[in-house]
Amino acid sequence: MKRHEFVKQFAVGGSLLVAAPFVLASCGKDDDTPEPKPIPPGGIEVDLEASAFAALKSVGGFAYQGDIIIIRQTETVYLAFSKLCTHQQCTVTYSSATGTLPCPCHGSVFTNTGAVQTGPATQSLKRYSTSVAGSKLTIKD
Ligand code: FES
Numbered sequence: 548m549k550r551h552e553f554v555k556q557f558a559v560g561g562s563l564l565v566a567a568p569f570v571l572a573s574c575g576k577d578d579d580t581p582e583p584k585p586i587p588p589g590g591i592e593v594d595l596e597a598s599a600f601a602a603l604k605s606v607g608g609f610a611y612q613g614d615i616i617i618i619r620q621t622e623t624v625y626l627a628f629s630k631l632c633t634h635q636q637c638t639v640t641y642s643s644a645t646g647t648l649p650c651p652c653h654g655s656v657f658t659n660t661g662a663v664q665t666g667p668a669t670q671s672l673k674r675y676s677t678s679v680a681g682s683k684l685t686i687k688d
């Protein structure tokens with residue numbers, strides 16, 4: 548092997564060795580899950596008459612507002628959670644058939660309280676309080 552070939556191979560191999568700990572550290576780690584953004588002190592108001600929330604007209608429907616998933620659980624009860632899966636921050640959905648929040652990325656499932664039902668996630672979804680007045684839904688920490 549000529550000197551320049553050796554140096555070239557060493558440089559590539561050395562780069563991989565240097566990068567390996569960073570690459571490995573970023574895979575599959577869920578203990579550094581960022582906290583969802585805090586809700587402003589007055590809460591977030593959602594106009595349930597707005598077209599963006601048309602899915603909430605039906606029990607079992609869900610919609611997103613920023614990083615929050617809103618679910619209409621019954622005629623009068625709305626649930627709100629962080630939409631960010633606590634595993635690696637994919638957006639969770641809602642299954643009205645099972646009443647759970649599945650994550651499409653790696654199969655985690657959360658109950659309708661936000662608790663982990665199936666991993667790999669190990670931490671619950673952040674749950675917010677909700678109240679309804681007329682067609683206004685207010686979501687608070
Ligand atoms: S991001 Fe991995 S299960 Fe949700």
